[in-house]
Amino acid sequence: MTDTSPTPAVERVDDRHRYEIRVGGRRAGLTAYRDHGGQRVFFHTEIDGAYAGRGLASRLIRAALDDARASGLRIVPMCPFVAAFLSKHDDYEAVTDPVTPQVLEWLDTELRRTPGRS
Structure with a gap:
């Protein structure tokens, strides 16, 4: 059987201070941050229960951390998931x-x- 579920996509939403993971165009979760000097402080992550168990939190967090690192920012992990x-x-x-x-x-x-607030 072939998996036909949409590929999750992560995007940074600067005006909301967060990264969102979308599945089939629907927001499945987010990780919220605030920038403080050269640091990106991650303070909250959530995945909608309908999308639980799919590894979306890890995918979201990895993309957010990779983006912060590529932007030259240091990571501060206040969020327990991060x-x-x-x-x-x-x-x-x-x-x-x-x-x-x-x-x-x-x-x-x-x-x-x-x-x-996010």
């Missing part, structure tokens, strides 16, 4: 920064003042 992914993929170690109290405080302030 942190778990990074713990299994040490090829991002050279561009990953730890979550610090300063970044936590900055993100809290950033999200409170930003309308339409």
Whole structure:
């Protein structure tokens, strides 16, 4: 039997501060970020339950991290999904920064003042 399901596609949506993964034109999930200096702080990832178990979270996170790295940004994994992914993929170690109290405080302030949080 041939798999005829649409190929998932990841796109960066700058005005919403997130990457989205789409399947057949429908958003199946997202990973949200904010940029802080030379860092891309990933703080939330979700996959719609209808798309669970297809490996979409890993595909989404890999594409987002690859894009951040290609853009010359360092990765800060506040999101548990992103942190778990990074713990299994040490090829991002050279561009990953730890979550610090300063970044936590900055993100809290950033999200409170930003309308339409992701």
